[in-house]
Amino acid sequence: GEDVExxxxxxxxxxxxxxxxxxxxxxxxTYLYWYKQEPGAxxxxxxxxxxxxxxxxxxxxTVLLNKxxxxxxxxxxxxxxxxxxxxxxxxxxxxxxxxxxxxxxRGTQLTVWP
Amino acid sequence: xxxxTQNPRYLITVTGKKLTVTCxxxxxxxxxxxxxxxxxxxxxxxxxxxxVEVTDKGDVPEGYKVSRKEKRNFPLILESPSPxxxxxxxxxxxxxxxxxxxxFGSGTRLTVV
Numbered sequence: 100g101e102d103v104e105x106x107x108x109x110x111x112x113x114x115x116x117x118x119x120x121x122x123x124x125x126x127x128x129t130y131l132y133w134y135k136q137e138p139g140a141x142x143x144x145x146x147x148x149x150x151x152x153x154x155x156x157x158x159x160x161t162v163l164l165n166k167x168x169x170x171x172x173x174x175x176x177x178x179x180x181x182x183x184x185x186x187x188x189x190x191x192x193x194x195x196x197x198x199x200x201x202x203x204x205r206g207t208q209l210t211v212w213p
Numbered sequence: 214x215x216x217x218t219q220n221p222r223y224l225i226t227v228t229g230k231k232l233t234v235t236c237x238x239x240x241x242x243x244x245x246x247x248x249x250x251x252x253x254x255x256x257x258x259x260x261x262x263x264x265v266e267v268t269d270k271g272d273v274p275e276g277y278k279v280s281r282k283e284k285r286n287f288p289l290i291l292e293s294p295s296p297x298x299x300x301x302x303x304x305x306x307x308x309x310x311x312x313x314x315x316x317f318g319s320g321t322r323l324t325v326v
Binding site for chain 1 (some may be wrong): 215250255256258303307314315318319320
């Protein structure tokens with residue numbers, strides 16, 4: 100399968116910015132996603148970015164994509180304790196044999212300290 | 214409300230006793246998929262389906278079966294569950310356009326003893 104890598108843990112203080120990083124290997128990725136999983140809950144789509152974009156901003160969330168380096172990041176401004184969750188990076192490719200499949204990283208556990 | 218519904222939410226069973234986890238979506242999505250989530254491993258795809266009667270293996274299909282007789286339903290079948298199938302399972306569906314990713318069910322926590 101495709102490789103999507105994330106660091107496993109990140110701790111920040113409330114009010115600081117959080118940056119969660121992700122790298123992927125498939126150059127044919129079309130869309131890249133960030134999902135959030137709160138304790139005991141399912142996956143919530145936070146945001147996505149198309150592979151021909153460099154940046155996308157949505158309120159406190161900023162997604163940066165460096166397609167050359169295959170690097171994706173999620174920045175959360177003014178991080179709150181309610182942002183504590185696991186964040187998954189994911190990609191979809193458009194290659195024929197894997198069309199429409201969603202590949203996930205292992206998830207980054209974000210802990211926000213008051 | 215548009216949603217993916219999985220049942221049951223929690224299940225404890227014994228080794229070898231066949232079980233089915235149901236998944237139903239009301240969004241007329243063509244694509245459906247099953248994932249398992251294990252600590253430190255993220256989500257791994259078990260099986261997926263691109264439409265009715267079209268299914269294919271994901272990355273970890275061993276010990277699982279699926280069927281897609283109707284567009285809305287995509288059950289996951291464990292013919293002879295084993296303890297290494299203890300996991301959190303998610304069903305997901307997706308509409309034709311990729312931009313919206315998948316809609317996920319709430320998960321089924323399965324324990325096989």
